[in-house]
Amino acid sequence: MFNRKSIRLLAGLIALVVVLGGCTLTASQFQLLLAPTPQPQANAPEATPDVSIATPRSETPAPVAQREVIAQNELDDEQLFDIAEALTIQVYEKVSPSVVHVTSRVIAMDFFGGAYPSEGTGSGFVIDKQGHIVTNYHVIERAQTVEVTLLDQTVAEAEIVGVDPLNDLAVLRVDVEEDKLHPVDMSFEGDLKVGQRAIAIGNPFGLDWTLTAGVISSLGRPLQISSERIIYDVVQTDAAINPGNSGGPLLNSRGQLIGVNTAIRSGAENIGFAIPMSTVRRVVPELIAEGRYRHPWLGALGYTLNAELAERLDLPVSEGVLIARIYQGSPAAQGGLRGATREVIIGNKRLYAGGDILVSIDGVPISGNDALYQFLETRTRVGQEVELQFYRNGELQTSRVVLTESPN
Secondary structure (H helix, E strand, O other), rough: OOOOHHHHHHHHHHHHHHHHHOOOOOOOHHHHHHHOOOOOOOOOOHHHHEEEEEEEHHOOOHHHHHHHHHHHHOOOOOHHHHHHHHHHHHHHHHHHHHHHEEEEEEEOOOOOOOOEEEEEEEEEEOOOOOOOEEOHHHHOOOEEEEEEEEOOOOEEEEEEEEEEEEEEEEEEOOOOOHHHHHOOOOOOOOOOOOOOOOEEEEEEHHHEEEHHHHHHEEEEEEEEEEEOOOEEEEEEEEOOOOOOOOOOEOOOOOOOOEEEEEEEEEOOOOHHHHHHHHHHHHHHHHHHOOOOOEEEEEOOEEEEEHHHHHHHOOOOOOOOEEEEEEEOHHHHHHHHOOOOOOOEEEOOOEEEOOOOOOEEOOOEEOOOOHHHHHHHHHHOOOOOOEEEEEEEEEEEEEEEEEEEOOOO
């Protein structure tokens, strides 16, 4: 029979599990939590305990709500550690069957014009029972053939269904038995928070199905992946991401997908980046349906305004986009916007002035070119009608346009 203290401890453990994410523990894991000195289980994977916790307890204190439950039920640090470890192990056991090893093969040319095969590897994850797999575009870029290896070591040739280089996403498809496919949980719809648990599973340096863990370090970063390619609103994490992790899932403590691991900061440690779920949800369905993602386009080029430029040109506002050029037949042209009418020299620069000044889209202020491109990429779609506000000859005007697909 349980005494009062045992009953209080048991109730506290149940409450803490609910607070930590609503995960369901197995009977063996629950017994492990109750044991005063946890013992290794004979049927548990040998490597799992070694990688389940990536940060020391002192670096990841329990949130306030969890600490209150601990205080009320007299749980000590060792018991809390055992619970956190059990939940991380459960995430690995739940999600690792969804993760795949992606191998791409490219025929390259040597200095003398001879052809030789080149091979690259990365990660990916299953998203449905039709065999669709999400990975990074750079993992399969220029590949002649792509192979996917599942957790049970099934190897299958993959078809490239669609790619979006600008967002570094690609969708593959494999034709294997349905019972071999274990889609990742993509149901997360909440807001991420800095400090929240972040778990990565992938194949760094060919070390297949490796788990690393950390926290979300920052949110909303723009990631410049080339001179013309920026991924907006990326998730920054200190969970270890290395070559081979690209295309793998970034997960929360419930095993839900919160991002696609894509890059690390060169020369830095523990600074990795993941494509956010908002981008995955926007892009992946179009890649499956159309084979490409259609990027919205306004068809206007201009200069980012600042206070000095506005003063030199005697403009009514100091933030916005001073339009220099309107592409013929573009949405901006259809909406009646106008480009530059004259050339001016400011310092040692030649500028084109006299055009409209775009200041907002659908009521959202546009402070400059970066804000314009980010708004179009993250908050609009091809075929969407938007309202533009702009200044012309000192007067605020409006126009409605329908965005079309970028010609690039």
